[in-house]
Amino acid sequence: MRWFPAALVVALAIALTFLTLPIVAIFIDSSPADLLDSLGDRGARDALWLSLRTTAAALAIIVVVGTPAAYLLATRTFRGKALVVTLVELPLVLPPAVAGVALLATVGPTGVLGGAVEAAGIQLSLTTAGVVVALTFVASPFYVRQAMAAFASVDRTLLDASRTLGASEARGFVRVMIPTAMPGLVAGGALALGRALGEFGATLMFAGSFQGITQTVPLEIYNRLGTDFDGALALSAVLVAVSVAILLAVKLVPRAEVLGGAAR
Amino acid sequence: MKRSAVLIALVLASCGGDDSSGSGSSKPRLVVSAASSMTEALNACSSEFAEATVRLSFAGSDELAAQIRQGVRPDVYAAANTKLPDALHAEGLLDKPVEFAANELVLAVPAGSEIGSVDDLTAKGVTIAIGDEDVPIGSYTRETLGKLPATEEKAILANVRSNEPDVKGIVGKLTQGAVDAGFVYVTDVDAAGSDLKAVELPPDVEPRVTYAAGVVEGAKHPEQARVYVDELLEGPCADALRDAGFGAAP
Numbered sequence: 142m143r144w145f146p147a148a149l150v151v152a153l154a155i156a157l158t159f160l161t162l163p164i165v166a167i168f169i170d171s172s173p174a175d176l177l178d179s180l181g182d183r184g185a186r187d188a189l190w191l192s193l194r195t196t197a198a199a200l201a202i203i204v205v206v207g208t209p210a211a212y213l214l215a216t217r218t219f220r221g222k223a224l225v226v227t228l229v230e231l232p233l234v235l236p237p238a239v240a241g242v243a244l245l246a247t248v249g250p251t252g253v254l255g256g257a258v259e260a261a262g263i264q265l266s267l268t269t270a271g272v273v274v275a276l277t278f279v280a281s282p283f284y285v286r287q288a289m290a291a292f293a294s295v296d297r298t299l300l301d302a303s304r305t306l307g308a309s310e311a312r313g314f315v316r317v318m319i320p321t322a323m324p325g326l327v328a329g330g331a332l333a334l335g336r337a338l339g340e341f342g343a344t345l346m347f348a349g350s351f352q353g354i355t356q357t358v359p360l361e362i363y364n365r366l367g368t369d370f371d372g373a374l375a376l377s378a379v380l381v382a383v384s385v386a387i388l389l390a391v392k393l394v395p396r397a398e399v400l401g402g403a404a405r
Numbered sequence: 406m407k408r409s410a411v412l413i414a415l416v417l418a419s420c421g422g423d424d425s426s427g428s429g430s431s432k433p434r435l436v437v438s439a440a441s442s443m444t445e446a447l448n449a450c451s452s453e454f455a456e457a458t459v460r461l462s463f464a465g466s467d468e469l470a471a472q473i474r475q476g477v478r479p480d481v482y483a484a485a486n487t488k489l490p491d492a493l494h495a496e497g498l499l500d501k502p503v504e505f506a507a508n509e510l511v512l513a514v515p516a517g518s519e520i521g522s523v524d525d526l527t528a529k530g531v532t533i534a535i536g537d538e539d540v541p542i543g544s545y546t547r548e549t550l551g552k553l554p555a556t557e558e559k560a561i562l563a564n565v566r567s568n569e570p571d572v573k574g575i576v577g578k579l580t581q582g583a584v585d586a587g588f589v590y591v592t593d594v595d596a597a598g599s600d601l602k603a604v605e606l607p608p609d610v611e612p613r614v615t616y617a618a619g620v621v622e623g624a625k626h627p628e629q630a631r632v633y634v635d636e637l638l639e640g641p642c643a644d645a646l647r648d649a650g651f652g653a654a655p
Contacts, residue, residue, distance in 0.1 A: 349567030367467030
């Protein structure tokens with residue numbers, strides 16, 4: 142047998158084992174009844190509800206601001222565009238702890254904009270709003286990047302046709318670009334959702350940890366590690382289930398849309 | 406997709422190689438899991454440890470205990486209380502622990518703060534960070550608050566804005582100005598320099614804070630680990646702990 146294909150198969154086998162075994166272990170380390178049991182308590186429900194609310198809020202902000210921003214970046218050329226794109230994408234590769242420090246240095250109580258934020262009557266640190274800020278910061282590049290690619294791949298003649306028919310650019314954006322780019326936008330939204338749901342470091346550093354206020358599911362998992370490992374497993378299992386759902390959505394939705402005759 | 410899988414395999418392989426070359430060197434590598442509150446002191450002294458190269462891992466004492474329960478085997482476990490080492494000893498995971506240092510729970514406030522006593526924490530609008538109840542600093546804090554009149558305890562707990570997973574988190578929230586006050590060890594206030602000042606607690610509510618350490622069962626280097634624990638009582642690390650403001654074990 143030739144060595145190279147064999148090496149590839151071995152590498153894949155190692156990678157697959159390494160990546161799937163820990164996930165499987167979450168489910169075999171404790172019984173489904175125990176898992177459900179630990180989800181029943183107040184702390185777990187508070188954390189799940191908080192994660193749901195903050196993630197939804199972050200995603201809404203990301204989509205509302207990110208969609209037009211990504212459209213601009215995808216359809217215009219200007220000096221320094223590469224720099225702008227790089228800056229927008231930077232949080233994508235930023236370690237969460239750095240994101241936490243960066244947020245503290247900007248909008249934290251002693252940060253450069255901290256005084257202005259406080260003067261405006263906005264309380265961010267140690268509040269639910271602070272969690273939303275942290276999630277939005279770390280998750281938005283995932284959406285913007287994907288949305289940019291989606292807009293860029295839309296056939297420009299579609300938009301031009303709508304313009305020749307007398308539609309304004311705003312109308313073309315809403316009626317042509319967004320529907321055509323929808324599969325990419327959905328995929329970007331799903332990725333951002335996944336990233337926001339899993340956020341840990343920046344949230345803990347910037348927003349702290351308080352049940353029902355700032356203690357999201359990942360923080361609650363960490364919190365339980367010492368005393369209630371089964372509870373930590375149960376909450377982890379919920380996040381795994383959500384992640385799987387997100388991934389399936391990314392993989393299945395675009396295909397359906399493409400078959401509908403939209404892209405390219 | 407395939408390319409990334411190969412990449413991960415490569416990274417794995419390189420990590421493994423690195424590890425084996427480390428243990429192959431002349432000095433053994435001693436892994437010490439220690440409570441966050443000892444970060445500065447143990448970082449300062451552990452390079453002088455003659456028997457081994459010391460690798461320190463700092464976290465909340467409860468996280469470190471959880472790691473040991475999940476099968477992680479450091480050589481030494483040094484906690485910010487006696488309860489966790491005693492529990493691990495009872496479970497057969499730790500040698501008989503020895504008490505090696507004492508600390509003092511204080512109220513920490515920013516240097517310019519007007520808060521001068523625990524009573525000041527009951528005012529509406531004061532924000533407080535404390536340790537999570539599972540971590541020693543958090544249980545000491547709750548023990549102290551429990552000795553206060555019930556209404557006072559309730560008012561203070563109502564002002565708590567964050568339950569931090571370790572001491573570093575509380576100090577960080579304080580130095581960043583996110584909260585007005587926090588309960589930490591006096592050694593943490595010293596380590597934070599001039600940013601923070603300590604407000605001593607009334608003697609009748611002050612908890613007894615004793616640190617204990619032991620050799621982990623199944624340690625790779627039990628002999629060196631024993632020496633390290635002994636030197637927490639007498640030696641460079643004992644001196645570093647005194648310098649950092651820790652008291653002698655009672």
